[in-house]
Amino acid sequence: MDPAFPAGWDWLARLAGAESLDEVRLRAMLRSVRLTPARPEALVAFGTALTDGDRVRGDARAREEGVGILLRALALDPASPEVIGALAGTAFRLSHFPEVLRLIRRLHRIDPQSANAYAMRSVVATMLGDFDAAIAHGRCAVLLAPGEATPWINLALGLHALQHPEIAAHYNRRAARLDPGGAVGRFNLSLNLLAMGELARGWRLYEARWRMGGARTPDHAPLWDGSDPAGRRILLTAEQGQGDTLHFIRYAPLLATRGARVEAQVQPSLVRLVSLMPGVSAVHRSDEPPPLCDAVIPLLSLPRLFGTTLDTIPAAIPYLRAAPADEARWRDRLAGEHRVGERRLKVGLVWAGDSHAAHLSANAVDGRRSLPLAALAPLASVPGIAWISLQKGAPAAQAGTPPPGMDLIDWMDEVTDFADTGALITQLDLVISVDTSVCHLAGGLGKPVWVLSRFDACWRWLIGRDDTPWYPTMRLFRQERPGDWDPVIARLAARLRIVADHRVPAAPAL
Structure with a gap:
């Protein structure tokens, strides 16, 4: 290959990308850009590569360099839909949604029929929780580019979030046919199927996750294939x-x-x-x-x-347990706390999950699943409750200013790991939590747990159920409208009042 021939380096970059040789790909792109520094398409390819995937999360210098290269491309060709689209995609991966929308509007002024702009607007709306808008923009995208997979995938995202997984599955199948080698449509189809309870097919397609976003299966030993594990x-x-x-x-x-x-x-x-x-x-x-x-x-x-179906979910609880010494420590701590008392219901509380600031989709989900402690003020009116914070992370600071009437006990600065949290939970009567790790901990310990579930609930909770085959002691309190927590909290408070007044079981009958 002639080292002074830019197209040769472009070809090498494409070949290295197909083989997941990221460093080789980036070096080839850099050589191409140095040979033709005023070629916008080369700058777009290099800038996008520097800001894509794990680099966005883990390499700030590469990210800044990539954004700078894309801005150079924009200066060379201010009206290029490809350059503007690449910048919008970078802003999207960085969760800079206002900037994404600004760039999309600019793209629409240049090209009102841009399917890419509508598709991107659709997925941004999904991330922001505006599912009706996501579907509307997604439909525009598929009308403009029915032969491309991405518009169908993004439309399906909005439909799944709006609790229409069966329609979303149909569109993800169409995307998979349009892009036979693509992983995103297949992975999203797995989530549709799992949410509908079609677990066997869902698990098979869920393996597509290993072909997305830089994910890698462990390679230090052979993958177990389900064969006889005895003695291994x-x-x-x-x-x-x-x-x-x-x-x-x-x-x-x-x-x-x-x-x-x-x-x-x-x-x-x-x-x-x-x-x-x-x-x-x-x-x-x-x-x-x-x-x-x-x-x-x-x-x-x-x-x-294990061939898990709805009928064979391993739900024998408890499958988690705490250390007896840790349980005894928290038992004594609660017994010595005057705010608890023998006749009061001991309820643990978690109001927020991990923000996952470095992970785009998880961060967007956290914005829809978490809520401020102040939003739980109606629970404070329920008498006979001893409230115990189980909250960790930055939102734990809110425990210092609970809603009026909620005398919240907060010992979480003494908790070092989930074994500690689990031991404390074993001494409680009930856990109330948003959809985060503590609800799985309580469920695995076999303790009654009530989950405040966002409208676009996780696939594992299935569709339209207030119980779950995964955790027999769990009850789901679902949003009926996206983002609307008030009715959910009111229902939960009413149920809590019954439990506190009459000491009826907090968990579903087993």
Whole structure:
């Protein structure tokens, strides 16, 4: 290849990208840009690569350089839909939604028939919780570009969020046909199917996640394929959030009963808790090198390998347990607290999840699932409650100024990990939580837990149910309209009053 030939470097960059050789791809793009610094298309390709995927989250210098390169391209060609679209895509990945909308309006002025602009506007509306607008913009996009997969995928996102997974599934299938090698449509289809309870097909398609966004399956040992595990050392690895680990670690004892030596590599905050599980031989931190093993399997691939359906969900509880010494410590602490008293209902409270500021979609979801503690003021009017904060992270500061009438006990600065939190929960009568890791912890411990669930609920809670086959002691209090928490809190307060007045069970009948 002639080193002074830009098209050759462009070709090498495309080839390296297809093989996931990111550093080779970036070096080839850089050579092309240096040879032709005034070529907007080369600048767009390089700038987008620098700001895409994991680089947006983990490399601030590359991100700033990429934005600067895209701005150079815009200066060279201010009316280029490709350049404006690339800048809008970068702003979207950085969660700068006002800037995305500004760029989309600029793009529409240049090209009123831009399907890309409508498709991007659709997904931004979904992220912001305006699902009706997401569907309207998505429909415009598919009318303008019916042969492209992205408009159908983005329209399906809005429809799924508006609780129409069956229609969303139809559109994601269409996207998959239009882009046979694409992973996003297939992964989103898996979420549609899982939400509808079609678990077997959903788990199979859920494996498409490994072809998205730089995700990599563990490669230090062979992947367990579901074959006889007896006598083998099998490592279960956490791959997503702490709540996902708590949810799917339930499969560890099942694997142990089949004769495997089960080890787990999980988030540091979960090491001590998972170490207490029966059937788990050893637990390792996820921020350390993996141990030697015969096979490895990510936790969220286990339901597929176990053939889990709605009828076979492993829901024997408790599958988590606390250390007896930790339980005794919190039992004594509560017994010595004058604000508790023997006749009061002890209720733990979580009002916000992790903001996941570095992860686009998770951050958008957190904006819809979390709420300020002040929004729970109606709960303070229920008599006979001893309120105990279980909140961690930045929102925990709100515990210092609870709603009037809510005398909130806050010991969470003494809690160091989920084993501590779990031990405290074992001494409570009920946990009330938004859809975050603590609700999985309480459910896995077999404690009554009421979940405040956003309108576009997580796939695992299925459609239209106030119970869940995953956790027999859990009750879901769902939003009936996107973003509208007031009726949900009113229903929950009314139910809590009944439980507190009559000491009826807080959990569904088992």
